[in-house]
Amino acid sequence: MMSHDVAGEEQKSTTQPPHLLIMSTANLPQKVTIMKGAAPDLSAATYQIFDESHTIGNPLRWMLMKNPKVEFCGYSVPHPSENLIQVRIQMYDNLSSLTALIEALSNLDSLFSTIETKYVDDLNGGDYERWEEKS
Amino acid sequence: MSIDPRRLVGIKAERVTDVSSRDFPGYYPDEDNSWNLDAFKENLTVKIYRVSNRSIDFDLVGVDASIANAFRRIMIAEVPTVTIESVYVYNNTSVVVDEVLSQRIGLIPLNVDPAMMEMRVGDEATDRNTLVFTLTLGCTRRKDAPKDSTDPAQLYENHELLSRHLLWEPAGEQEAVFAAKPPGPLNPDIVLAKLRPGQQIEMTLHAIKGVGKDHAKFSPVATASYRLLPHINIKKTIPPHLAEKFQNCFSPGVIRVDPRTKAVSVDEQGVRNDTVSREVLRHPEFEGSVELGRVRDHFLFNIESESAYPPQRLLLEAISVMRDKIANIKRAAEALLDRPADEDVTMG
Structure with missing residues (x-):
């Protein structure tokens, strides 16, 4: 996706969306971290996901x-x-819980x-009304 | 049409009931409700109703509100578009000050397909991440204007700075890449400033790819919204002399009244347009004769594109953004598998 960028060379993180790199060249937090206080076997844990919001939080919670x-x-x-x-x-x-998290992410991907x-099938089926809208 | 009552959100006179979804394992005894892709596929319906050059209406049935809401949020804030970001003003003697004019220029929707450009990383502008436009206009007096005219169009040359005055300056490989559709404004008639004789504007503009969460000018949609399908359940027969009054409690086309028998019924297509105003619940004569609701997993989407994307492409773009997001998090989570015992974790 951003294979021939020159400026992004020294910013090691490839997991961050490029627009964030504009704002800060400092070391960005890891995408996912396990917060302090998790059970050693991870049967109970809180995961901190950087640069995400309700957009992924709510579907992920639902899938879990x-x-x-x-x-x-x-x-x-x-x-x-x-x-x-x-x-x-x-x-x-x-x-x-980490296994469950990864499984939920896979399931979400297959859902989408x-x-x-x-959607593509219905779009190709062409069984819908077409009309012209003036700008 | 009978519908599983579990799928209904109740709309009562003064409150809304059964809002949350309950399709989780352990909620209903003896029911599974765990994630099942085949069952989801079976249950899912996507139906497109209307498509114009600017908007699309479609139904998404059988998903949780969190999924529908994710689509809406991504279309507004995370599907990228190309828009003017930097304005270099060499001369501006119009009455519109530089910063206001720059703001207005940033809001012009451009016809550039964002897939043809890269996101700019850092400050370095290249022919793959930046488009350059110039905007130059000077207003002059028309010598041949009619004596008594007060119309600026007759009196002056170039009395309006319009989006059509944007002039694209191709750089590097851009000439070839954008040959099919030279970059420019989607609408050529947007008034950016009004000018009078002697006033001049001279600017260079840089357009880049960005997302709506950074600035609303990057948002590809005018509106991206959904509502739930209204549901009306007539429980008692409505007396013929009240049929018309009953019909008028709803939006036009929602309730049919038989011209001969005056029997009322719900129009299955028309019910989509009901506003669920609850007017019918205000009249004591209709008490107990009707139940209002909305179908919790039936989303009626309306999306208006205000960008280079044709409206039918926006949902696909949103899905692709979402799947990238998921892949990204999944990669990071899998990296944790190798070292599950974080040094922070100290528990006995």
Whole structure:
């Protein structure tokens, strides 16, 4: 995507969207971190996701709650001036919350690809009204 | 049309009930409700209703509100567009001050497909991330103007600075890349400033790719919104002499009245346009005869494009932004698998 950028060379992070690199050349926080106080086996942990908002927080929370192995899941945007969200996951049977998080992300991806396929199918079907709108 | 009552949000006279979704494992005994892609596929409906050159109406049925809301949020704030970001003013003797004029110029929607440009990283402008325009105009008096005229168009030459006056200056490979559609404003008739004889404007403009969360001028949509499908359940027969009054409690086209028998019924297409005003619940004669609601997982989207994207492409762009986001987080989460015992973690 940004393979031949010259300016981005010394900024090591490839996980950050480019527009953020304009604002700060300092070391950016990691995309995902596990917050202090997590259980050693990660059966209960809070994940801090940098540069994300309700846009991903709410669907991710919903998908995690769809997992029967998840005892509790909630997310918050702790402060509007901090560009991050926190996702709390607690598991049954001392299972790993990190595994559940990764699984939920995969499931979300297949959910969105399903919507994409159906939308494209309907668009190609062409069974809709077309009209002209003046600007 | 009978609908599973679990899918309904209740609209009562003074409150709204059953707002939250409950499709989680453990909520209903003896029901699974865990994530199942095949069941989701089966249940999902995407139906496009109307498409114009500027807007699209479609239904998204069978998803949670968080998903529908993510689409709305991404279309407003995270689908990139190309817009003028820097304005270099060499001369501006118009009555519109530099910063106000620059602000107005930034808001002009451009016809550049954002896929053809890269996001600018740092300060370095290249032919792949920056488009250059010049804007030069001077107003003069027309010698041949009619004596008594008060119309500026007759009196002066160039009395309005319009978006059509933007002149693209191709650089590097741009001439070839944008040959099919030279960059310019989507609407040539936007008035940027009014001029009088002697006033001049001379500027250079740089357009870059950006997202709406940085500045609203980058937002590709005028509106991107959804509402829930209204649902009206007539529980008792409405007496013929009240049929018309009942019909008038709803938006036009929502309630049908049989011209002969005066029997009322809900029009399945018309009900989409109901405002759910709850007027019917104010009249004691209709008490208990109707139940209002909205279908919790049936979203009626309306999107108006105000950018180079055709309206039908916006949802696809939003999905692609979302999937990039997910892949990004997933990569970072998988990196944590290798070292789950963070040094911060100290628990006995």
